[in-house]
């Protein structure tokens with residue numbers, strides 16, 4: 001068994017981690033959970049993640065949950081893969097910004113819209129609407145190949161997955177040409193192709 005184990009379900013956010021693992025290029029194993037069969041609520045898995053959600057990553061004795069944390073953990077731990085932007089780099093602030101933007105600002109805005117802006121009357125809403133999110137991403141991606149700096153990084157895995165999800169799996173995000181072109185570039189990556197082909201096979 002490899003040192004790295006992904007607790008995975010398809011379709012789910014763990015597909016983002018699957019892609020990242022392929023980008024990292026280290027050996028890993030997959031523990032496939034069926035959300036339908038509620039494997040993620042069984043005592044065995046709750047010992048890994050008491051939240052009863054996927055993904056989770058085990059690396060030796062270390063367990064990491066939360067997609068963005070897992071992506072950063074992999075980027076930092078396997079720095080030779082070149083997917084991290086380290087403290088001290090001029091692009092570090094931007095890297096952190098987009099790593100957090102995906103789960104904290106973009107993802108809730110997509111879910112909110114997909115459910116018909118279902119919850120109303122709340123005093124506080126800690127994220128903006130999906131139109132504002134998409135426009136912010138559009139501006140960030142104008143004239144840029146990657147979301148940060150001049151090379152592919154873990155931030156592209158987070159932002160790319162979020163755009164793919166918000167424009168195709170749960171298509172409520174405005175399809176600005178900048179967002180579509182960005183994803184079309186990313187989906188050519190061999191790591192995405194390999195992970196998504198494997199995931200499609202798992203879905204059957």
Ligand SMILES: N[C@@H](CCC(=O)N[C@@H](CS)C(=O)NCC(=O)O)C(=O)O
Pocket residue numbers: 011012013014035040052053054055065066067068103
């Ligand atoms: N904040 C968590 C969210 C994880 C999450 O909600 N995962 C979904 C699959 S995409 C899940 O496990 N759902 C199972 C359930 O709701 O019971 C992350 O980013 O990893």
